[in-house]
Amino acid sequence: MPVESVFPRLEPLLPRVSKPVQYVGGELNATAKDWDDTAVRWALCYPDAYEVGLPNQGIMILYEVLNEQPDVLAERTYAVWDDLEQLMREHGVPQFTVESHRPVGAFDLLGVSFATELGYTNLLTALDLAGIPLHSTDRTDEHPIVIGGGHAAFNPEPVADFVDAAVLGDGEEAVLEITGIVRDWKAQGRPGGREELLGRLADTGGVYVPRCYDVDYLPDGRIERVVPNTDRAPERVSKATTMDLDEWPYPKQPLVPLAESVHERMSVEIFRGCTRGCRFCQAGMITRPVRERSAAGIGDMVQRGLDASGFTEVGLLSLSSADHSEIGEVTKGLADRYEGSGTSLSLPSTRVDAFNVDLANELARNGRRSGLTFAPEGGSERIRRVINKMVSEEDLISTVSTAFGAGWRQVKLYFMCGLPTETDDDVLQIAHMSHGVIRAGREVSGRKDIRATISIGAFVPKPHTPFQWAAQEHPAVIDERLRKLRAEINSDRRIGRNVGMRYHDGKPALIEGLLSRGDRRVGRVIERVWREGGRFDGWGEHFSYDRWVEACVAELEPLGVSLEWFTTRERDRTEVLPWDHLDSGLDKEWLWEDWVDALDGREQDDCRWVPCFDCGVCPSMGTDIQVGPGGRPLLPVDPVAHPDTPGQEVTAVSAPTRPWP
Amino acid sequence: MCRLWLRYAKRGRLRFTSHRDIARAVERGLRRAGLPMAYSQGFNPHPKVSWVGAAPTGSASEAEYVEIALVTPADPAVVRARLDAAMPEGLAVLDAVVAGPGSLADRMEASRWRIELPGVSVAALRDAVSAVLAAPEVQVERMTKNGSRSVDARAALVSLDVSDQPVVSPVAEPVTECGILTAVVWQASPAVRPDDVLSALDVVAGLRPPVPAKATRTAQGRLDDDGGLVDPLGADRSSTGPVPAQSGDGAERSDRGGVAGHAG
DSSP states (O other): OOOOOSHHHHGGGGGGSSSGGGGSOOOBTOOOOOGGGOSEEEEEEESSOHHHHTTOHHHHHHHHHHHTSTTEEEEEEEOOOHHHHHHHHHHTOOOBOTTTOOBGGGSSEEEEEOSOGGGHHHHHHHHHHHTOOSSGGGOOTTSOEEEEESGGGGSOGGGTTTOSEEEOBOOHHHHHHHHHHHHHHHHTTOTTHHHHHHHHHHHTSSEEOGGGEEEEEOTTSSEEEEEESSTTSOSSEEOBOOOOGGGOOOOSSOOBOSSOOSOOSEEEEOEEOOOSOOTTOHHHHHTOSOEEOOHHHHHHHHHHHHHHHOOSEEEEESSSGGGSTTHHHHHHHHHHHTTTTTOEEEOOOOOOSHHHHHHHHHHHTTSOOOOEEEEEESSSHHHHHHTTOOOOHHHHHHHHHHHHHTTOOEEEEEEEESOTTOOHHHHHHHHHHHHHHHHHHHHHHOOSOOEEEEEEEEOOOOTTSGGGGSOOOOHHHHHHHHHHHHHHHTTSHHHHTTEEEEEOOSHHHHHHHHHHHOOTTHHHHHHHHHHTTOOOTTSTTTOOHHHHHHHHHHHHGGGTOOHHHHHTOOOOTTOBOTTTTEEOSOOHHHHHHHHHHHHTTOOOOOTTTSOOOOOSHHHHHTOOOBOOOOSSOSOSOOOOOOTTSOOGGGGGGOOOOOOOO | OEEEEEEEEEOGGGGGOOHHHHHHHHHHHHHHTTOOBOBOOSSSOOBOEEEEOOOOTTOEEEEEEEEEEESSOOOHHHHHHHHHHHSOTTEEEEEEEEOOSSOSGGGOOEEEEEEEEETOOHHHHHHHHHHHHHSSOOEEEEEETTEEEEEEHHHHEEEEEEOSSOEEOSSSSSOOEEEEEEEEEEOOSSOOOHHHHHHHHHHHHOOOOSSOOEEEEEEEEEEOTTSOEEOTTGGGSOTTSOOOOOOSSHHHHTOTTTTHHHHO
């Protein structure tokens, strides 16, 4: 039966809300399919504002992968802002997809991206507006299967009550496997209903179905054990790993929104995974091993994506883009190809070395010469050993000197505050470092207009990292340290005035910590915050720390635990962690040793350049690192026309009419 | 360098786009179409695109205009077709001519708007329109970035007519009548927009549509002696080329000034 568009009911509401364009869809390269011609229907949800969610690569990739299947339909849905939410409730308009404005509740599956934990309250809004019961156990055969993915899905326990399933790891192949299971189940007449379908998903060993596991607690509040309550669920759920990125060149046709979004560019993921081993970095730990896309594959994706989108910016994305084994050739090849075409290239890399400056110089040939960014992450040599970020102050000074010598005038430096074992002194050394940067810049360039911006984030311990056992620092301590740092920076006014300092207060980070390392009991907190109006927690102006604290008091303390218990408490070796039954491939013993090494200030090298150090991923997942050089060059070089000179395209429109008077 | 003047439409759900949204979409369309665009000089070159007014966010249009510059001469019909094919759905490139003398903006004096008011009866609308036309001036409040300001909506009105044919509202539930207004408005400064015309109906006659009205700009141009609008591209259209029809609605075709430039 066809599902009707809710647009006729939505349209009269749109003139009454801010930025209505974000709700109308109409993106270039969006796919609209006939409902009745498809067997399996996915709604893909990014639980944040459209302007943030639209450019999300994960959603864009899965959207295209799914829609390439002839009998599969995938549409997208995003969080609606408060003004529209109120009107939708008033007028009975359900959560809708933006392509065809179909009600989300009518789909077979609702795939939710958990790129960040602070989207959890928005997930509840979307479920509620869709008419889907918040709790998995209250849903019937009429409701979509709600399935989460993304980095936060490596510990979905805080939202275990709200999702039916979660996928760990890469989604490209996983969504097709899940689609196949749903397709068969529907074709067979839905035997056994929703329970059977979830059972079949659990059978795969790669889809986590929280209701198939029971959690027992010890009297002191710690977890005693997490065990499957059915034979169908594995002891540990394993992550999915997509090998050979060249076989998955997505997005091929990136979505181009009408509304302005946070990233207006053609993004190409040049490799996935990272083995630098920064101990704070969850992304680097859970996405192993490193899998590079070939230079030729990158070149093809860039060209096709630009042709399909009309974007003027290319982003070469990964966790540390300068580490691609052929990055020099790729960068130079693309800079040559797009020279003078008005296309700018960017490469998010924060490596502290001269090679990074060379890359930046190459990229700046074609576009903006904005600041250069480096990420020492820690202020002192000691703390950088703790976090395994092997950069010396000399490295930094010599690197920025190279940059200032090459004509750059501004650098941005990223740091974290609240790292394990950190003292005031570790943070105050950031001042020393930034003063050194300004002095070096003035000396090399002979100019006074050298600027350094230091950007500081509060450290949040994450699951599946060596710091998963660490005590998170209390926001008050972080705020105080940063006050002292500011004073220290300004202690030498003539230098301090050229140093900008940016940081957010530590409170949202504490809540992020709760949601990152929480267990199933935290679900009650999320639901209470949401019922009391919590929305868009990732947005400073909407986040209410007090609301979270009060909800924690009300929901956790009767259970003998608390916000502090989940965040600022250090765990010991034997504690069962809420995500122990979710297998990222990392050996827990290895993680513990790396944690002990961190406390002792011992560094760990990168397995791309030293022998394997047994983190556990490759043998347990049957994977291996894939690094180049691949041997095939970036291109057939096909230079793009300079805008001021006639290119080959011109002939197609060269029927002159009359001379310009 | 070859300058072209284009007329384009924003339709359907694209009426919710802002001018900035349209500008981005057109610039990307130009790139996708592979046209030999001329770029501005400087550190961060931009394609040379000059905008002439813009229908406000929330209103559709069949008569938006823009000037683009190419580095080589080009057949306007080919440019129109290629650009049209490269645009997102709802953004249609309707007409293109090689730019004539003077500036395009100078050829814009007034706009005609078609405003649909679901749930408003023709009779009620007639009464309100008569009251507005009878008033010597109608001050309406408009919110701007700097707070509220007052404009005289009456002074900007060249004509204000109510369609004779009642139309069944596609939106309102239960199904009711939908009054249709045709307003010709001077493009003075500050510009009086469809919202201001609706405010005038409220101020003078207390008429408030139960659901938001939908406005579509159907024409822009100089006013001729009879109060019609002169096609701003008419004078520059090749006499052998096809004359594109003015926009879709029936009222438009009876327009006395619609293709006057071409006839002349």
